[in-house]
Amino acid sequence: MSALTIESLSKAYGSVQALRDMSFEVHGGEIFGFVGSNGAGKSTTMRIILGVLAADSGQVSWDGRPVDLHVRQRIGYMPEERGLYPRMKVGEHLVYLARLHGIDKAAATRAMQHWTDVLGLAERRDDEVLKLSLGNQQRVQLAAALVHGPDILVLDEPFSGLDPVAVDVMSQVLRDQAAAGVPVMFSSHQLELVERLCDRVGIVRAGSAVAVGGIDELRRTPERRWVVDGPPPETWLPRVPAARLVGSSDGRSTVEVVNPGLQDVDQELLAAAIAAGPVREFARVRPSLVELYRHVVSADDAPADSPATTPEPTEVPA
């Protein structure tokens, strides 16, 4: 399957180092969530992928070859600063954009009809863009990214400001595109949505991707914790010196392995707990994407808009 490879991008705006050694890959058929604080470098990376901005160094390739004008024509892009002509009618606008990508008039009209149907805009085809609500303008913007049948989708905050129904519609479109083999990359600050929708994520801090991987992969943190619903911990935990109590509530104890390098402590914990009484639940505690994000991003003490030192990458299991 094809892949979009972002390799060691650097970019400075004057004295602000927006990107430093930004690297990650988006594979065909996956939805990749691009997350990070304000000013971390997400939009800058996406603009460089599109070629509307040049990197100082590094490169973007598709299928192992540097992205050229021909490939860029095949990208569907939703810019952060939404770029529609307010006085143009929705239908005409989409046909015009498809034609700019070299699609003939009949195919462009069919594509416009298809995407306005899918995105719930069929009734609005003859309305000027400026007469639409912001959420509907955003749907048009997604249609604009899709109308030429792109091979790659790069969407800058496509979900911001959408109502829950529009979020569902857009999520389904992205799933369908990924199922058709398209690599779908989008940035967002809505981490629950990213966790629900994405196959992989890249967490950006101060211009670098500091954690990249499948969400389950990233959640396998070195801090190993278990929740145990069973006998009181004081009756069995002292038998496992490698673990300590982190907290208890409602009869459930959270225990943590003191030395993360030790293997099979979970089996010792379970055996010790069962020996002391019935165990109703024994489960590994995994951080949510929100917790993971806070952990990774909290190392960024410098304000995002000022020059910062290069962060140490967070180790992610292969």
Ligand SMILES: Nc1ncnc2c1ncn2[C@@H]1O[C@H](COP(=O)(O)OP(=O)(O)OP(=O)(O)O)[C@@H](O)[C@H]1O
């Ligand atoms: N045109 C520009 N001129 C000068 N500095 C810029 C410009 N565009 C971005 N920057 C700076 O580059 C850094 C990265 O900005 P970028 O917009 O890529 O971040 P972002 O992760 O997309 O942020 P947000 O989540 O707020 O959209 C920030 O420090 C920003 O202030």
